[in-house]
Amino acid sequence: MKANRMLGKLVALWVVVVSTSFVGLLTMSNLQASRVVVPDMDCVVEPSNVVELGFSVPGLIQKTYFDRADFVSKGRVMSQLESGVEEASLAIARENARHETGILLRKKSADYGERTRLRNARLASTDSISAQAMDQVNTETAIAKLQVRQEQELHTLSQLEFQQALAILERRSIVSPIEGTIIERYKSEGEYVDNDPVFKLAQLDPLHIEVIVPIELLGTIETGMKGGVVINAPGFENETLEALVRRIDAVGDAASGTYGVRLEMANPDLTIPSGVRCMVNFFAS
Template sequence: MVADLGSSVPGVLSTVFVDRSDFVEAGDIVAKLESGINTAALELARTKAALTAEIDLRRTNAAFGKRQYQRIEDLFSKNVISNKDMDQTQTETKLTQIQLRQAMDNQKLARLELVRAKEVLARHSIKSPITGVIMERFKTMGEYVDDQPIVRVAQLSPLHVEVIIPVEQLGRIQQGMIADVSSESVNGKWQAKVSRIDRVADVASGTFGVRLILENPDYKIPAGLRCRINFLHQEIPAVTSAIAEQKTAPESEQLTALDTSAVSNGQGKKDTNKHPSRMPSIETRIAGNSAETDHCSWLGPYINEAAAITAASTLNTQNLTTTVEHDTTNEQVGFKVLSPLFDSKSQARAYLKRLRKAGDKDHFLLPSKHGEPLQVSLGLYAGPESAKQRVTQLKKKGFIVITQPRFKQNKQYWLSIKDQQSRLIPEDLKQLKNTSQSIKLTSCNQQARL
């Protein structure tokens, strides 16, 4: 897969973090647009969402109206006041309750505006949707972008092998078939699986296209190779093929280039289902022994901030003080082999020169900010065995290498409920069943189920 990354909004580039041949992972920020106005709008929305003075005022008025109504009702039962005064008191009490709900609705809108401001600001950061290598950089800082691409990134695992086959073989190639792939340019033989078969043949050439998937988890197979394909267990002659020809290259240079496919689920690959449906639960931590002491309860997790804000608004109507918070968990997805840290560019260049002299091609210099140490990436691996094999190979050649785990971050949102335990009762929490599939209340020493 080759993708030209652009911006969803026009603007001026403030920073471009990558250059040609740099390695990026899915979700990495490759460039940013100038966003001073949007940053200020986000701070304004965050301040409005945090204001609670209006709610406190309306809550106090509602409490006073309720007490006033009780006194008037007692007088009315003794025939001390008229029906008109009683009706007026009832109306004023209802108005104070409506004003309280209105204030809570305004806070809910302010929180949603905060989410919107965050999303608007996030659109000024251009992220790579795939893990791969930067093929070309089209723009630099200070340039205006609208619908033009900023960088081109190619995903290198898995690879697409595009084959042109005579139409006489149509029907003999089946989806899921295995084929041996070899190239004269690189000593190696790999196996690929048929994933797509064209249903319409090309009349002019009398051929049809077949696409095979070639797994490349360690990025050892380079892109841009002409190759030969031998389909296994079939009486089909070997055919010369190209691995995903680049359509953007001039005709005189249209040899072959490895394209890539969408990331599939499985060991050694990223799972596209980054936000699986989760069943929120409640964990309650109570400070002290008395049931009336202040404590903090945690409700969640929610897969996005909007769902958490909706649940928080439901609890706020029960006079419970709730805030939306988030945490980040790390999930290990593999291992990376790296060089030691270098304090200067000359040391890093010397290390790279030694690698090239030793015939190693699977490496690149990691991008770093000014003044930070430099480091060379020597490969990304899904499992410990392949990483260990790479380390052993480099150490035999006299290189100092280290291994580190690779992680991806998962963001979760929680509701922090700060109030008295006696007020946080299951009847209040039942109203959240529209926003969560399962409600569970736990404390330090017991667990209650709704």
């Protein structure tokens, strides 16, 4: 009986060990479980987007809010030109756009004219007023109504002029179109700019992995395939990062017998460096 109980415990222990090993196999990374199609290709890690930013109008730089290596969120104002005249024009346009006194005045006049017309129409039905006087009242009432429309149109124009003044002022600011890190700042406060770049900005999430592949491998690598990337940088020597093939050049380079492949790699924490060499293995889908 004791032997049977001991045998049962050994069987149960074996089941636990096998089950644990099986779960470990199931949770193994996809890269380790995939078959390598193209091994050990040299590559370069690059930002997914690099833009040079400048002002759309010439002027004197009044303020810069960021410097080299600073992180900038999308939509942040990075620099501004001296804009005293434009700010004053905007203030005037804002006041003109919010005033509606002219419309109210014309409406009062039109309402009074309509009441006068109705009273005179009743008098005209009893021949108590001349046709000429009635014609004059009708004309004045129509003019008053047209004056209301004219004031409404002028108010609409003043609102458009406010939007125009706002747009003119906004052109004197640099607003970041992407979320990224400043690579270079070319200009400083007090400098005059005219079609000159002020900042160079790099988007680091996601990153692009650029690979030059021999033309003999054309058709082997496909869009959507996974790549295991090992970056040649301190702290990343023994780490394999996952990337996805996003673009494959449709035209190769006849002189070198190669074509380009681009992979995309997520970098939400901005911890993966760019501008460094790497090695990539392509895995079967």
